[in-house]
Amino acid sequence: xxxxxVKDARECIEVETLYGAGFNPLDKIDHETLRRYLGxxxxxxxxxxxxxxxxxxxxxxxxxxELYGEKYGIDVEFYTINLKEERLVPxxxxxxxxxxxxxxxxLKTCDFxxxxxxxxxxxVS
Numbered sequence: 441x442x443x444x445x446v447k448d449a450r451e452c453i454e455v456e457t458l459y460g461a462g463f464n465p466l467d468k469i470d471h472e473t474l475r476r477y478l479g480x481x482x483x484x485x486x487x488x489x490x491x492x493x494x495x496x497x498x499x500x501x502x503x504x505x506e507l508y509g510e511k512y513g514i515d516v517e518f519y520t521i522n523l524k525e526e527r528l529v530p531x532x533x534x535x536x537x538x539x540x541x542x543x544x545x546x547l548k549t550c551d552f553x554x555x556x557x558x559x560x561x562x563x564v565s
Contacts, residue, residue, distance in 0.1 A: 474504065
């Protein structure tokens with residue numbers, strides 16, 4: 441059953457908790473959520489995934505998005521929830537935030553390298 445269908449846009453919106461989805465929860469998104477739209481004229485599927493599973497399976501969600509876009513011509517967009525701001529966050533924004541935080545962390549590590557080279561090279565007694 442579709443969680444929400446926007447008839448004029450031929451767009452579906454699904455909310456997946458992935459609770460009780462078995463050994464590989466992404467099989468549920470692939471086989472039960474997305475594949476049911478093949479051959480039905482659906483152009484876009486928006487899938488909302490809770491934050492923790494979203495981050496755990498981010499790489500696989502990206503792969504599913506690309507597969508359905510390239511192979512089946514369905515635009516799949518994944519979102520997660522920002523509970524503090526009470527809004528949906530698109531995958532692209534999550535990826536940008538992760539990149540930004542990783543760059544910031546790398547810069548801090550580089551600063552540490554410059555300030556404490558003996559610690560990093562085992563020269564501290």
